[in-house]
Amino acid sequence: MPYLWINNKVAVELDELVPKYWNCLKTLQSELNRYKQKPFGIKRLQLGGNGRKLLIDFDSLKIAIQDELGDPRRIDNPLEPFFEFDPQAVRYYTKFKRAGNALEAEEQERYIINASVMSAAIKLEEARFQERIKLRGSIRGMLAILVKDVEQFNITLKIKHEVSHNLPASEKQFKKLLKDCKKDLYYPIIKDPNGGKTNNARKVDDKTEVIFNGLFKNQLHKPTPSEVARHYDAFLNGYAEIFNEETGELLNPKDYKALSNTTIINYINKWENRIATHLSRSGDRQKYMKEYTTPHQMDMPVYSGSIISIDDRNPPFWYEKGKRVWFYIGCDIASQCFTTVVYGKTKEGIITDFYRQMVRNHTEWKLPLPHELECESSLNSNFRNTLLRPGAMFQSTRIIANKASGKYIERMFGKIRYDIEKESYGWISRPHAKKESNQAGPGENKIIPYNQLVNDRMIEIEQWNNMPHPTERSISRFDYFLKKQHPDLKPTNWEAILPIIGYKTETSCRLGYVTLQGRKRAIANEGSILTGEALINILKIIESKEVVVYWLDGNDGQVIKALVYFNERLICEIVEMPRYNRASIERTKADHEARVLQSSYVASVESFARQQRSKFENINITDKRAKTVNSNFKFSNLKRFEAKEEHFPEIFEDQDEDALMLTQTTAIPSWKRNFIQ
Numbered sequence: 001m002p003y004l005w006i007n008n009k010v011a012v013e014l015d016e017l018v019p020k021y022w023n024c025l026k027t028l029q030s031e032l033n034r035y036k037q038k039p040f041g042i043k044r045l046q047l048g049g050n051g052r053k054l055l056i057d058f059d060s061l062k063i064a065i066q067d068e069l070g071d072p073r074r075i076d077n078p079l080e081p082f083f084e085f086d087p088q089a090v091r092y093y094t095k096f097k098r099a100g101n102a103l104e105a106e107e108q109e110r111y112i113i114n115a116s117v118m119s120a121a122i123k124l125e126e127a128r129f130q131e132r133i134k135l136r137g138s139i140r141g142m143l144a145i146l147v148k149d150v151e152q153f154n155i156t157l158k159i160k161h162e163v164s165h166n167l168p169a170s171e172k173q174f175k176k177l178l179k180d181c182k183k184d185l186y187y188p189i190i191k192d193p194n195g196g197k198t199n200n201a202r203k204v205d206d207k208t209e210v211i212f213n214g215l216f217k218n219q220l221h222k223p224t225p226s227e228v229a230r231h232y233d234a235f236l237n238g239y240a241e242i243f244n245e246e247t248g249e250l251l252n253p254k255d256y257k258a259l260s261n262t263t264i265i266n267y268i269n270k271w272e273n274r275i276a277t278h279l280s281r282s283g284d285r286q287k288y289m290k291e292y293t294t295p296h297q298m299d300m301p302v303y304s305g306s307i308i309s310i311d312d313r314n315p316p317f318w319y320e321k322g323k324r325v326w327f328y329i330g331c332d333i334a335s336q337c338f339t340t341v342v343y344g345k346t347k348e349g350i351i352t353d354f355y356r357q358m359v360r361n362h363t364e365w366k367l368p369l370p371h372e373l374e375c376e377s378s379l380n381s382n383f384r385n386t387l388l389r390p391g392a393m394f395q396s397t398r399i400i401a402n403k404a405s406g407k408y409i410e411r412m413f414g415k416i417r418y419d420i421e422k423e424s425y426g427w428i429s430r431p432h433a434k435k436e437s438n439q440a441g442p443g444e445n446k447i448i449p450y451n452q453l454v455n456d457r458m459i460e461i462e463q464w465n466n467m468p469h470p471t472e473r474s475i476s477r478f479d480y481f482l483k484k485q486h487p488d489l490k491p492t493n494w495e496a497i498l499p500i501i502g503y504k505t506e507t508s509c510r511l512g513y514v515t516l517q518g519r520k521r522a523i524a525n526e527g528s529i530l531t532g533e534a535l536i537n538i539l540k541i542i543e544s545k546e547v548v549v550y551w552l553d554g555n556d557g558q559v560i561k562a563l564v565y566f567n568e569r570l571i572c573e574i575v576e577m578p579r580y581n582r583a584s585i586e587r588t589k590a591d592h593e594a595r596v597l598q599s600s601y602v603a604s605v606e607s608f609a610r611q612q613r614s615k616f617e618n619i620n621i622t623d624k625r626a627k628t629v630n631s632n633f634k635f636s637n638l639k640r641f642e643a644k645e646e647h648f649p650e651i652f653e654d655q656d657e658d659a660l661m662l663t664q665t666t667a668i669p670s671w672k673r674n675f676i677q
Helices: 027-035 063-069 087-096 105-133 142-160 171-183 194-200 205-219 223-234 261-268 271-281 285-292 350-364 377-383 409-419 450-466 477-483 494-501 530-541 589-612 672-675
Strands: 010-013 044-046 053-055 309-314 324-333 337-344 372-376 396-400 503-508 513-517 521-525 546-553 559-566 569-576
Touching: 087 105, 087 194, 105 142, 105 171, 142 171, 205 261, 205 271, 223 261, 261 271, 271 285, 309 337, 309 409, 324 350, 324 372, 324 409, 337 350, 337 450, 337 477, 350 377, 372 377, 377 396, 377 546, 396 546, 409 450, 450 477, 494 546, 494 559, 513 546, 513 559, 521 530, 521 559, 530 559, 530 569, 530 589
Parallel strands: 309 372, 372 396
Antiparallel strands: 010 053, 044 053, 309 324, 324 337, 503 513, 503 546, 513 521, 521 569, 546 559, 559 569
């Protein structure tokens, strides 16, 4: 078939001319030589020999020969009206993945052209089919013509688009592909879409990799990759048996291929295998997470109180040889301010004290608790369903399982260690620090008394909080923390946190007061002392009864919140009743307000008592029930009342009662009688 050469010339090879148009090569060469110096006649484009092919200029051939061979520059393929580059094919093949891997660009381009040509072929076939049906012609041979058109369409593609397709030229293969493409245009065009053929061609298949990883991970003595290679070789040669521990299946060495030691070692050391075997072989979870865990990328919060990061820490100082103080510290991420610090010689109870201190500090600063908490799971997991449940102490909690790099506060610990503590007396360097300046120097570690050590560390934290904020250098970290509080923070949920971190005291309610820490405290709600009906309703429940009070003290030792529970049910809050001066001449305005409040509080109880008494009527009872069974036992010499029958005198009826006159007796006192007379 003639094809385009250089300078828009069309080349024709010898096989297409001899012996169809010239009997032999010699005859053709003679004619070429005859017209060599003439402006007409057949001409060469390229001499043959030394690996080159003899090429004849298509335009120098006779018209009849040109018509039979076909001019590739002439575009008259029937597919052309139906052809267009399919944009859906571009989208499909750029997104398609074979066994998890995207197609290479060259492969994508080839499939896009093939799909576009196949789409045109389907449209052309349909058009011809409709035309033949319309003309009542036979459809036999349509496919062969279509295959020929598709094959010749490559000439059009090369001339107009400088591309070509590689759809099958065989009628049988094209027919099968055409049938599949009518159902799904894009998928059948892909060669080995599932990657199965590629996988089958691998010398180390998936089941062989399972053996490598199993032998490398499951053996007790932690073999090296070289040992695994020797074990595998022994397995293939029948000197060792490999079995599946779960199923008991004994693997057949004939199902596996012989491999070199280098191949086995390379496969064991591949990242996708190391990420699975490292964790089982190594007990250093931190090292595993450092090498194989992909971190998140996040922006820093702007508002303080949005999230607090907490963790424990051993400052690098000794108070006894080999002993460090335990600190538990909370850092507001936006301000980088250490807002809560507790310490001790052990970690026992330190986490509860830490949360108490956080509440104390935020209450003293008149700030709500942070919205979100970021913490480790070792000490905080016990509070997962109580204190750290979303909505209790924090609105959101992120508990990280032993991942040092996952908490923001770890970076602050590194800064305070090398920026501040390093200059302090007794600082202990890390033995294997990356920087030489942070490595241990000569001499022994110093011992610092416990109280001095704690005091020095607290002063360093104060210094840290008073240093300029990293983004707003004009204010300190602590000032940033106070001024940049998030406006949507929730108030402290005392009812949820006090029963968990508060102190518990069993006491009672007497005369409207609940005693706590030796002080009589009034019944209140939301910080306001109750009076009237609200107070009476509470007293009906707890007055003269034993109750439980959960409370928390502030940094000054005074109670900052106390809640009363009766039968494990929250009843009320108690607060200290404001006092006033006994001497009226010394009373201030606050004293007068306190007196009014106390009077109202007392009057509420007294008014209720009077109201209750007014409801009672003069109702009594006479008990007629016998207190003895009989009267058989009697003292003989005891005089007792005996009922005797009484005879009343007979009364005769008067004939004229009106005639009777009342005889006045002398029952009226003499002085009164004299006064009447």
